[in-house]
Amino acid sequence: MSISRRKFLGWVGAAGLSTVWSGPASAATTKHFEGYPDSLGVLFDNLLCIGCRTCEEACNKVNELPPPEQSFKDLSVLDQKRRTTAKTYTIVNRYNSSKGPMFRKIQCNHCLEPACASACFVSAFKKTKEGAVTYDASVCVGCRYCMIACPFEIPAYEYDKVLEPRIMKCTMCYPRVIKGLLPGCVEICPTEALSFGKRKDLIRMARDRIHRYPDRYVDHIYGEHEMGGTNWLYLSGVPYTEVDMREDLGVTPASELTAGALSSVPMIVGLWPVLLTGIYAINKRSDKIAKHERELAVDQAEKAASEEAAKSKAKEDS
Ligand code: SF4
Ligand code: SF4
Ligand code: SF4
Known part of the structure; x- marks a missing residue:
């Protein structure tokens, strides 16, 4: 099949691959x-x-x-x-x-x-x-x-x-x-x-x-x-x-959102397992993850992580 310019827009030629392309x-x-x-x-x-x-x-x-x-x-x-x-x-x-x-x-x-x-x-x-x-x-x-x-x-x-x-x-x-x-x-x-x-x-x-x-x-x-x-x-x-494409996602990348979430909960880095276990428990139910289920999962997991953080902090303060 011939490759039109529109399909293969200004791509580097095969000769350029070894220099342009590298490992992951x-x-x-x-x-x-x-x-x-x-x-x-x-x-x-x-x-x-x-x-x-x-x-x-x-x-x-x-x-x-x-x-x-x-x-x-x-x-x-x-x-x-x-x-x-x-x-x-x-x-x-x-x-x-x-x-x-x-x-x-x-x-x-x-x-x-x-x-x-x-x-x-x-x-x-x-x-x-x-x-x-x-x-x-x-x-x-x-x-x-x-x-x-x-x-x-x-x-x-x-x-x-x-x-x-x-x-x-x-x-x-x-x-x-x-x-x-x-x-x-x-x-x-x-x-x-x-x-x-x-x-x-x-x-x-x-x-x-x-x-x-x-x-x-x-x-x-x-x-x-x-x-x-x-x-x-x-x-x-x-x-x-x-x-059916979401226009409510905003322009903030996931990594930045994660950083925001992390900074909002004290000591949360150590609490990733709590956060993730909470998400996993809900995720396990089905492969068809509806949007509201995902939001619920994240909310519940974040709540659990916040409560854990509060408990740890109270323990440290006492
Ligand atoms: S993108 Fe659209 S037109 Fe192109 S192969 Fe897929 S269905 Fe056909
Ligand atoms: S793997 Fe992705 S890029 Fe490759 S043919 Fe399928 S949809 Fe296209
Ligand atoms: S699977 Fe990963 S890279 Fe692909 S759309 Fe989802 S978040 Fe983006």
Whole structure:
């Protein structure tokens, strides 16, 4: 398949790989991390998406995932509000928007400062310099805090696997990309709704489209700033809430929110186990973590941690 400029936006040639690409770096935890300067990403433009599910099929193939419950040719599934699962790293849903049917492709957004990595105390998640957030099953203890932490409800757990269940999510096709290949979904998309390239170039391209077609696009590149920014970016013809995307997340990265939460409770660093055990107890119930359940879990865990902190302080003072 030929690679158009739109799909493969100004990417470094294979010759540049050895110098530009390096091994995974630890997840960023500093405040106001702007992202690795040459990190890569994907731009999804929902005005170009026709909801063909070809990207789902390509993802399934390149990641050697199990066959789908319903054929990729069956477009009736588009009307269900599906989420990613342990067997599907990406899905496409259809929404009835103010401009008619609109599609959204869902997968890991590869946050600049990933909440999943911040929540993982064994560092199973890494933010790579290349932009992908990768996962190392060999160190994962299966606590599933990452599932609670992710604001986009992406990581899924292999509940049906008795031996060594893993967290499953889109890898931004890291193994392909470091070989100089496009992510499977980007390569296959027949309408160029997906473009791959340096994040900064994708942002420039998205701004240009908004500038050229102000009547078509909303003036907002989703992922440029949300939760500190993401390597997967979105352009939309309708307000993002119409395609079920959260606009209430704010621009503060997860690591900074965690730092705020930590500083608000005395000695809380030593209380992480209390906080996390509380979250885990609720998380254990089901893999379908509804938003209100997650909020409840965090509230209860924070309350438990605060009470523990107060008790410890009172003991110290006495
Ligand atoms: S979208 Fe969720 S799983 Fe993906 S990097 Fe961000 S926090 Fe992690
Ligand atoms: S980047 Fe790769 S893993 Fe992620 S959705 Fe596309 S094909 Fe699937
Ligand atoms: S392959 Fe492209 S057009 Fe088809 S559903 Fe996926 S993103 Fe949309």
